[in-house]
Amino acid sequence: xxxxxxxxxxxxxxxxxxxxxxxxxxxxxxxxxxxxxxxxxxxxxxxxxxxxxxxxxxxxxxxxxxxxxxxxxxxxxxxxxxxxxxxxxxxxxxxxxxxxxxxxxxxxxxxxxxxxxxxxxxxxxxxxxxxxxxxxxxxxxxxxxxxxxxxxxxxxxxxxxxxxxxxxxxxxxxxxxxxxxxxxxxxxxxx
Amino acid sequence: xxxxxxxxxxxxxxxxxxxxxxxxxxxxxxxxxxxxxxxxxxxxxxxxxxxxxxxxxxxxxxxxxxxxxxxxxxxxxxxxxxxxxxxxxxxxxxxxxxxxxxxxxxxxxxxxxxxxxxxxxxxxxxxxxxxxxxxxxxxxxxxxxxxxxxxxxxxxxxxxxxxxxxxxxxxxxxxxxxxxxxxxxxxxxxx
DNA sequence: GATTCATAATATCGAACGATAACATCTCCG
DNA sequence: CGGAGATGTTATCGTTCGATATTATGAATC
Numbered sequence: 001x002x003x004x005x006x007x008x009x010x011x012x013x014x015x016x017x018x019x020x021x022x023x024x025x026x027x028x029x030x031x032x033x034x035x036x037x038x039x040x041x042x043x044x045x046x047x048x049x050x051x052x053x054x055x056x057x058x059x060x061x062x063x064x065x066x067x068x069x070x071x072x073x074x075x076x077x078x079x080x081x082x083x084x085x086x087x088x089x090x091x092x093x094x095x096x097x098x099x100x101x102x103x104x105x106x107x108x109x110x111x112x113x114x115x116x117x118x119x120x121x122x123x124x125x126x127x128x129x130x131x132x133x134x135x136x137x138x139x140x141x142x143x144x145x146x147x148x149x150x151x152x153x154x155x156x157x158x159x160x161x162x163x164x165x166x167x168x169x170x171x172x173x174x175x176x177x178x179x180x181x182x183x184x185x186x187x188x189x190x191x
Numbered sequence: 192x193x194x195x196x197x198x199x200x201x202x203x204x205x206x207x208x209x210x211x212x213x214x215x216x217x218x219x220x221x222x223x224x225x226x227x228x229x230x231x232x233x234x235x236x237x238x239x240x241x242x243x244x245x246x247x248x249x250x251x252x253x254x255x256x257x258x259x260x261x262x263x264x265x266x267x268x269x270x271x272x273x274x275x276x277x278x279x280x281x282x283x284x285x286x287x288x289x290x291x292x293x294x295x296x297x298x299x300x301x302x303x304x305x306x307x308x309x310x311x312x313x314x315x316x317x318x319x320x321x322x323x324x325x326x327x328x329x330x331x332x333x334x335x336x337x338x339x340x341x342x343x344x345x346x347x348x349x350x351x352x353x354x355x356x357x358x359x360x361x362x363x364x365x366x367x368x369x370x371x372x373x374x375x376x377x378x379x380x381x382x
Numbered sequence: 383g384a385t386t387c388a389t390a391a392t393a394t395c396g397a398a399c400g401a402t403a404a405c406a407t408c409t410c411c412g
Numbered sequence: 413c414g415g416a417g418a419t420g421t422t423a424t425c426g427t428t429c430g431a432t433a434t435t436a437t438g439a440a441t442c
Binding site (some may be wrong): 204205213218224225 | 400401403
């Protein structure tokens with residue numbers, strides 16, 4: 001996706017239109033503006049993210065910690081796989097999160113805040129139970145997102161530096177296993 | 192920095208010149224092109240990164256694992272502090288790492304490859320000694336960089352979501368401690 | 383078949399971009 | 413003092429941008 005690859009300013013409505021075999025003015029016809037197109041794209045990506053989690057049990061902090069830990073582990077695996085399959089979302093997030101802007105606040109309020117809150121609350125429970133690595137709940141969201149998504153956000157650099165293909169299913173699975181093992185060392189009976 | 196905030200395409204030589212109270216053509220006078228200016232900026236940032244590590248012992252894999260572990264721990268803390276003080280470097284890296292381009296390969300070959308190789312090699316030793324978390328050496332670079340730098344790269348979003356100020360010294364120290372504890376759980380006598 | 387309306391395609395606008403040419407100013411050395 | 417070379421400043425070029433006005437097309441309704 002153009003917004004993910006070049007950022008909002010770097011992406012041109014002409015090249016976006018070209019991708020779908022259309023002419024540039026069609027974008028201002030079907031959407032009000034470039035901003036509105038961007039918002040629709042972000043909504044769509046977060047909708048796909050929600051779909052990827054739709055069949056998982058919610059991260060209920062009233063649950064016993066071991067069960068919650070297994071739910072979080074499965075959610076982490078899902079997130080890693082989603083980041084590998086759709087790196088555009090994390091690219092847009094990291095692009096927009098760098099500066100205070102209307103777009104950043106729109107995205108944070110509309111989409112990110114709920115995920116951030118759920119993860120933070122779940123982590124608080126896991127920490128108290130000693131299942132989770134000793135990370136501050138107010139920081140763990142950033143550790144999870146950063147560690148899980150960077151090799152896919154920067155897949156081109158992974159290929160250039162090591163020759164690995166980070167989208168290979170085995171690479172993705174290995175990364176998901178690594179993330180779970182690192183973040184939930186106290187979780188018994190690996191899955 | 193303009194390149195870090197908006198990416199290469201989004202940054203304009205006019206606003207860069209304005210920052211230093213100059214006129215836009217001065218950039219093409221003192222540098223050959225916008226590309227050359229970008230390269231000089233990246234060289235400068237990586238130079239500062241190297242300076243931040245100048246007084247540390249090298250990550251010698253022939254060292255005994257516990258000593259090497261303490262050296263890696265100190266290097267991790269330095270990296271977290273550098274990412275907090277100079278988020279521009281990691282912003283540029285994550286911007287440029289998304290797509291295969293001449294700029295990405297220039298940066299990977301000239302600067303990133305050495306760091307990547309050193310970390311990977313050191314991690315291999317630490318893994319064998321059981322000091323490090325069970326992360327694949329070929330992946331740990333991305334986990335370290337992603338987890339360490341994201342809250343500073345996206346500092347604006349951290350503020351918007353939690354109200355925390357990630358550049359507060361106590362926040363940075365806490366994050367560094369979290370990263371070390373998470374990655375090197377087997378390291379005895381926490382400093 | 384004529385009318386109507388949603389969408390596609392073209393033309394074009396003003397603004398901003400990187401780059402360069404042209405001109406002004408300053409500094410330094412004789 | 414005066415000329416030379418480096419640097420500052422202005423003017424402007426061709427291109428690309430997002431947006432909009434205008435015209436063309438096609439499908440549905442009567």
